[in-house]
Amino acid sequence: MITIKEIAKTLNMSPTTVSNVIHGKTKEVSPDTIKRVQDFLEEVEYVPNINARNLAQNKSKIIGVVLKIRQDRYSHIYTDPFVAEMLAGMEEVIRKAGYFMMTYISDDIAEILNHVSTWNVDGLILFCMLDDDAIRVRKKYHKPIACVDAYISEENESAFGDQFINIALDDEKCAYEGTTYLVKSGCRKVAFLADNMDGVNKARFRGYRRALDENGIEYSDRDYFALRSTKKEMKSSMASLVSNARRYGYDGVFSSSDLFAIHFIRECFKQGILVPEEISVVGVDDSELAEMYRPSLTTMHQDIHRKGALAAEALIRMLKGEKLERRQIVLKPELVVRESVIDFKKQSAE
Amino acid sequence: MITIKEIAKTLNMSPTTVSNVIHGKTKEVSPDTIKRVQDFLEEVEYVPNINARNLAQNKSKIIGVVLKIRQDRYSHIYTDPFVAEMLAGMEEVIRKAGYFMMTYISDDIAEILNHVSTWNVDGLILFCMLDDDAIRVRKKYHKPIACVDAYISEENESAFGDQFINIALDDEKCAYEGTTYLVKSGCRKVAFLADNMDGVNKARFRGYRRALDENGIEYSDRDYFALRSTKKEMKSSMASLVSNARRYGYDGVFSSSDLFAIHFIRECFKQGILVPEEISVVGVDDSELAEMYRPSLTTMHQDIHRKGALAAEALIRMLKGEKLERRQIVLKPELVVRESVIDFKKQSAE
DNA sequence: TTGAAAGCGCTAACAA
DNA sequence: TTGTTAGCGCTTTCAA
Numbered sequence: 001m002i003t004i005k006e007i008a009k010t011l012n013m014s015p016t017t018v019s020n021v022i023h024g025k026t027k028e029v030s031p032d033t034i035k036r037v038q039d040f041l042e043e044v045e046y047v048p049n050i051n052a053r054n055l056a057q058n059k060s061k062i063i064g065v066v067l068k069i070r071q072d073r074y075s076h077i078y079t080d081p082f083v084a085e086m087l088a089g090m091e092e093v094i095r096k097a098g099y100f101m102m103t104y105i106s107d108d109i110a111e112i113l114n115h116v117s118t119w120n121v122d123g124l125i126l127f128c129m130l131d132d133d134a135i136r137v138r139k140k141y142h143k144p145i146a147c148v149d150a151y152i153s154e155e156n157e158s159a160f161g162d163q164f165i166n167i168a169l170d171d172e173k174c175a176y177e178g179t180t181y182l183v184k185s186g187c188r189k190v191a192f193l194a195d196n197m198d199g200v201n202k203a204r205f206r207g208y209r210r211a212l213d214e215n216g217i218e219y220s221d222r223d224y225f226a227l228r229s230t231k232k233e234m235k236s237s238m239a240s241l242v243s244n245a246r247r248y249g250y251d252g253v254f255s256s257s258d259l260f261a262i263h264f265i266r267e268c269f270k271q272g273i274l275v276p277e278e279i280s281v282v283g284v285d286d287s288e289l290a291e292m293y294r295p296s297l298t299t300m301h302q303d304i305h306r307k308g309a310l311a312a313e314a315l316i317r318m319l320k321g322e323k324l325e326r327r328q329i330v331l332k333p334e335l336v337v338r339e340s341v342i343d344f345k346k347q348s349a350e
Numbered sequence: 351m352i353t354i355k356e357i358a359k360t361l362n363m364s365p366t367t368v369s370n371v372i373h374g375k376t377k378e379v380s381p382d383t384i385k386r387v388q389d390f391l392e393e394v395e396y397v398p399n400i401n402a403r404n405l406a407q408n409k410s411k412i413i414g415v416v417l418k419i420r421q422d423r424y425s426h427i428y429t430d431p432f433v434a435e436m437l438a439g440m441e442e443v444i445r446k447a448g449y450f451m452m453t454y455i456s457d458d459i460a461e462i463l464n465h466v467s468t469w470n471v472d473g474l475i476l477f478c479m480l481d482d483d484a485i486r487v488r489k490k491y492h493k494p495i496a497c498v499d500a501y502i503s504e505e506n507e508s509a510f511g512d513q514f515i516n517i518a519l520d521d522e523k524c525a526y527e528g529t530t531y532l533v534k535s536g537c538r539k540v541a542f543l544a545d546n547m548d549g550v551n552k553a554r555f556r557g558y559r560r561a562l563d564e565n566g567i568e569y570s571d572r573d574y575f576a577l578r579s580t581k582k583e584m585k586s587s588m589a590s591l592v593s594n595a596r597r598y599g600y601d602g603v604f605s606s607s608d609l610f611a612i613h614f615i616r617e618c619f620k621q622g623i624l625v626p627e628e629i630s631v632v633g634v635d636d637s638e639l640a641e642m643y644r645p646s647l648t649t650m651h652q653d654i655h656r657k658g659a660l661a662a663e664a665l666i667r668m669l670k671g672e673k674l675e676r677r678q679i680v681l682k683p684e685l686v687v688r689e690s691v692i693d694f695k696k697q698s699a700e
Numbered sequence: 701t702t703g704a705a706a707g708c709g710c711t712a713a714c715a716a
Numbered sequence: 717t718t719g720t721t722a723g724c725g726c727t728t729t730c731a732a
Contacts, residue, residue: 001467001725003724003725003726004725004726004727005725005726008703013702013703014702014703014704015703015704015725015726015727016702016703016704016727016728017701017702017703019726019727019728020702023727028701028702029701029702030701030702033701033702047464047467047468048468048725048726049405049468049470049724049725049726050468050469050470051401051402051404051405051410051469051470051724051725051726052401052405052708052724052725052726052727053725053726053727054401054708054726055399055401055402055405055707055708055709055710055724055725055726055727056707056708056725056726056727056728057708057726057727057728058708060401075638076435076438076441076442076655077438078428078434078435078437078438078441079431079434079435079438079638081429084428084429084434085426085428085429087428088426088427088428088429091426091428091453091455092426095455100452100469101453102450102452103441103451103453105441105445114397117351117397118397118398118399118400119400119401119450120399120400120401262642263642265644266642266644269644288425288429289639289642292612292613292616292639292643293642293643293644294615294616294619294643294644305426351709353708353709353710354709354710354711355709355710358719363718363719364718364719364720365709365710365711365719365720366711366712366718366719366720367717367718367719369710369711369712370718373711378717378718379717379718380717380718383717383718398709398710399708399709399710401708401709401710402708402709402710402711402724403709403710403711404710404724405708405709405710405711405723405724405725405726406709406710406711406712406723406724407710407711407712407724408724701732702731702732703730703731703732704729704730704731704732705728705729705730705731706727706728706729706730707726707727707728707729708725708726708727709724710723710724711722711723711724712721712722712723713720713721713722713723714719714720714721714722715718715719715720715721716717716718716719716720
């Protein structure tokens, strides 16, 4: 690889001039030299050494995407359709803006911080982070941060300063509408399926409860179908949830993700329970799976690709020094009716 | 961020000593100084500046994963379950070996080479590359390369030198066994579904043809179901393939991927054709979708995760200076019987 | 309009 | 056992 210094020597000029031409700081360079340099650069196929550049400029052009996740989860995080679609959205934006995406998977904040600071990462996208974790990152990392689906409590809001944005979904509404749809379709005993009660699911649970309340349906603790989603336990856990659903006569399930919804339905068929005839299911996400599956999933659509893209775009705007108007963008979910919820009219016609 | 020089000054010693301790070159350092340095490093939470290190050592600790792909494909490459699983396999190995993974998506070899050389990438994993493209990369890039699913012709073999390995599947056998299974199950008119005829699919097509030949089934050009898999055309293309299948009385399809198989089946149901009762389908990959779908897919299993991991492992061994015994690793596919092929016994019992 | 030179943080060859 | 120093390739300030 040829260096600027060598080029300068061959062309009989100083490295400064060459560097200036490369960076288009061309106001004070004669058209003649510009041409000479540019031609030569092409001829020798000059490629800058990013390490040197980063060192000199104290930056990296890297955007770190941090996926904090328990290592024993059912699927590797890349194969989760939601994550994949989100990453896809980010990747495109980041690449087109001339940055590089570096994903980092870990459940250890210290490790993450370490990584981020050795690479001198210019900006961070945090996914699946809880309050305190995000704060720990912010305390040590003073460049722009974009979160996806974070739940930041009021008291902590201020700690984040203005180099910060959160892209979220209106989770309460999401579950409220999904559950309401189930009830309106005739379900009387509706479960809430999720594998944790963190920020996102806590909000969804609230929405679910509100829908029950407003329709005069009583909630009992048994209605929360707590899935164990580790590699080892996922299958057996799902099996026992489904058999519970049968035993106690559930006729509807609001699932906190399409992925779980599909696993649930699959297990239903295995146990001889028909979906949607005996149990109706509503998912969340409308990931690529939802339309593909059979029965196709009735689900709360969110534009995952856009969510990723928005996070990346906002981050890049911050990197350019722009001030963002908002610290939080909340996307609206939308019900997509497909086949996994019982068709009320059809049913009553029989 | 504190630097080695600063640390040295505070501790009243030279940067070299500090650097030596950091790197465990501790044979020539007194236990006392070692302790002092280590304690201090912890105290100030020293983190090396990778850019500086890379510059000085002329390396990067980055492994580039190049996904060469047409931009207009049906799904973004991250959301392809096969790719996701492969990346997952790579990521784990790369991270645990102390390297960093940087994915790069492009269909422009020049751009890829450019990227690789600015970042001074230590090793490369190439996916979905054709012969000549891989050669173009090799010509400019002289560090270790691992390919996944490349088809290198004999004449080109030598051009790659020994810093090279290819991880492949026995594609001919894969299609041969899948097709044979369809025929043995009673299918008489079997189509071959794929969206291109590149290396992998060419080999699979050969296997498919051989299976037909050996069972005395004649092949006609119409039996190749050429799917158009761009975003715009995928759906309509699949629809017309399925209606063709019905018109000409196909009773079996060997699909070059699970993903396409599922889309095919989905479209069958849309058009009122039953799978497997009227058409049997065999896929390839056994990606996470296969088991999840309904009917679950009978498919040629390959260990995708392992494929990714193997590529990464081989690459890392090359980076460590080991000589590999083989230039090519060929994985064996294995038939996994599920629900998408007609059950012969059941059928004849009726 | 162009050039000289210092410095980014780290490593490594060599000297002490 | 420890220290000095040059240099990795690029940017940038300041001088010419």
